[in-house]
Amino acid sequence: MKEQRASSMEQRAREKEHILSLRGKAPSPVIARRSLRPTRQSQDSLGRVSTISKDEILRYAQNDKGRRARNDKVQVLSNEKGIALVMILILAAIALSIMAGLIYMITSSSQISGMQKRYKTALEGAVGAKDVTYQFISLRGDSTDTTSFLNIIKDLCPDDDPTKCITTPSSCTGTDVSGISFSGFEAKLRTPSTSWSSDCGPENMSIIPSTATSYDMSFDLGTSPYPTYRIYAKIVSTVEGNSAADRGLGGNPVVAAGSGEVTVVSVPYLYTIEMDAQNPANPSERSKLSILYQY
Numbered sequence: 001m002k003e004q005r006a007s008s009m010e011q012r013a014r015e016k017e018h019i020l021s022l023r024g025k026a027p028s029p030v031i032a033r034r035s036l037r038p039t040r041q042s043q044d045s046l047g048r049v050s051t052i053s054k055d056e057i058l059r060y061a062q063n064d065k066g067r068r069a070r071n072d073k074v075q076v077l078s079n080e081k082g083i084a085l086v087m088i089l090i091l092a093a094i095a096l097s098i099m100a101g102l103i104y105m106i107t108s109s110s111q112i113s114g115m116q117k118r119y120k121t122a123l124e125g126a127v128g129a130k131d132v133t134y135q136f137i138s139l140r141g142d143s144t145d146t147t148s149f150l151n152i153i154k155d156l157c158p159d160d161d162p163t164k165c166i167t168t169p170s171s172c173t174g175t176d177v178s179g180i181s182f183s184g185f186e187a188k189l190r191t192p193s194t195s196w197s198s199d200c201g202p203e204n205m206s207i208i209p210s211t212a213t214s215y216d217m218s219f220d221l222g223t224s225p226y227p228t229y230r231i232y233a234k235i236v237s238t239v240e241g242n243s244a245a246d247r248g249l250g251g252n253p254v255v256a257a258g259s260g261e262v263t264v265v266s267v268p269y270l271y272t273i274e275m276d277a278q279n280p281a282n283p284s285e286r287s288k289l290s291i292l293y294q295y
Contacts, residue, residue, distance in 0.1 A: 092279060118279075125229035126222050126277035128248075130291060132156070135231045136166075137271060138295055141186030149200040156219040158230070165219055167212040172200035176240060185216060189269075192240040205290075207232050207276045209283075227285070232276040239270035243295055270293045 109253040132153065139145040150162035157165040166185050173183045174191030182190050189202060196202040201214070209215040215232040222228035243266065278286035 014046065073225055096207075106143075116281075118285040119287055120121075121227065122229055122277045122285050123289075126231060126275050126287050126289045129219065129231035129233065129277065130275060130289065133217060133273060133275070134293065136185075136217060137189060137293065141182070141184075141189040143186075146185075153219065156221065158218060158220060166217055168216045169199050169213050171197065173197045174200065188235045188238060190218060190240075191238065193237040201234075201236075203237060205234075205236050205274050206232055207274060209276070209278065221277075225278050227281070229277045229285075230280050234274045235271055236274050237270075237272040241267040241269040241295075245270050271295065 001292040016202075080279060135149065136146070148168075150157070150165055153165070154160055154162045159161075168185040168188060171186045172185075172187050174187035174192045174193075174197070175179060175181050181187075187196065193200075193202045195204045200215075204214075206214060209232060211231070212218075215234040217233040218230060220228050220230050271291075273289075273293055275289040275291065276286065277288075
């Protein structure tokens, strides 16, 4: 009875598949209740009986699943929803980058302009101070003339103290070509740097504002409320000549040269001078000058 019932169910399944095939629909695989059987029979539109294995049914199901997955993927890739938001975000990022670059350029140019302004101001202070330095050199280290000049410019000296304008140590010594020895600031003015002692700092171009012995002169230029610049000057090297101190015109009138007179060839002194001008309230505002002065 069980076998007759199973055969009748299979017969009805085949008839159903035959009807679906006549309607143009692909027959769907039907698995009999006796699932333990490895194969089953089906009848096509021509009434032919074919056997479909369980592996073929599983393979058909996997292929169908793969086709559905590919179709879903194609649909997702071809979907343009949200593209406007992505484009807006990209354009906003580009605009922000351009604005950031413009702001950086503006701030950088302002900083550079400020640095140039501070440097130019300090440079003008150094250029003005060189005239004071030339005046000291023209005195040739004479103590009387130097003291008189210091009293005139005492307002330029640090703390309005004339003794603080010249800071060359007295231990600095030198000897001229005649064998005469000099010390202090006068040694730098009247003797060649080849004869200077180590305390004179020969050929040493460095100036350290906190070390008084690292420079020869210092004075202030400027008044409040404007910035005040402190000038440091140092004679680094001296080449001896035969120039005398400037005393101006004096004595008897000039006479005509006679046949027996010998004209002395003038050999000027050469001074290598380093100058450093800086704002005591802001040491970053500074400038330096290197001068070759002929006297």
